[in-house]
Amino acid sequence: xxxxxxxxxxxxxxxxxxxxxxxxxxxxxxxxxxxxxxxxxxxxxxxxxxxxxxxxxxxxxxxxxxxxxxxxxxxxxxxxxxxxxxxxxxxxxxxxxxxxxxxxxxxxxxxxxxxxxxxxxxxxxxxxxxxxxxxxxxxxxxxxxxxxxxxxxxxxxxxxxxxxxxxxxxxxxxxxxxxxxxxxxxxxxxxxxxxxxxxxxxxxxxx
Numbered sequence: 231x232x233x234x235x236x237x238x239x240x241x242x243x244x245x246x247x248x249x250x251x252x253x254x255x256x257x258x259x260x261x262x263x264x265x266x267x268x269x270x271x272x273x274x275x276x277x278x279x280x281x282x283x284x285x286x287x288x289x290x291x292x293x294x295x296x297x298x299x300x301x302x303x304x305x306x307x308x309x310x311x312x313x314x315x316x317x318x319x320x321x322x323x324x325x326x327x328x329x330x331x332x333x334x335x336x337x338x339x340x341x342x343x344x345x346x347x348x349x350x351x352x353x354x355x356x357x358x359x360x361x362x363x364x365x366x367x368x369x370x371x372x373x374x375x376x377x378x379x380x381x382x383x384x385x386x387x388x389x390x391x392x393x394x395x396x397x398x399x400x401x402x403x404x405x406x407x408x409x410x411x412x413x414x415x416x417x418x419x420x421x422x423x424x425x426x427x428x429x430x431x432x433x434x435x436x437x
Contacts (some may be wrong), residue, residue: 307372
């Protein structure tokens, strides 16, 4: 019965509904947690454990559910789009809520705060499987978020920006030349660190 919902994090409310035939559903939840058939990722939110032998949610989908509204961005999205060579262990997201880190049995998830309307630009819906749609920053938005949210990064010159992109982030100039700078221009009006983003766009155009 849980099978239908296993591909996404499951709320306590839903589990209580599924266990409504039990006399004490809360005891049953404790039992499932003890036997590792259910894993708690934060208060009131669970995923199925490996013992259930069911498809478990993709980490990006867990990230979307752990703290919402949010979308996966920064290094995690840059890695997803093959823009940086590193694979990331922590899933980095952006949220309109306060910044927070969750250490869960299935990994570490970090959230950094951005304000609307800038927050809502450049978010892609990606169908990972028929039951899993994940929210991820577009390559352009992930890069802008990286500039905006990295402390002490103030891009003031073409050379400094190129060093940041190619030395610090180890990005490839060919990949960078595929980015849509026109769409990035549209975000600047409502973005933090406007002058750094303008310099980023100028450098990308000149590559």
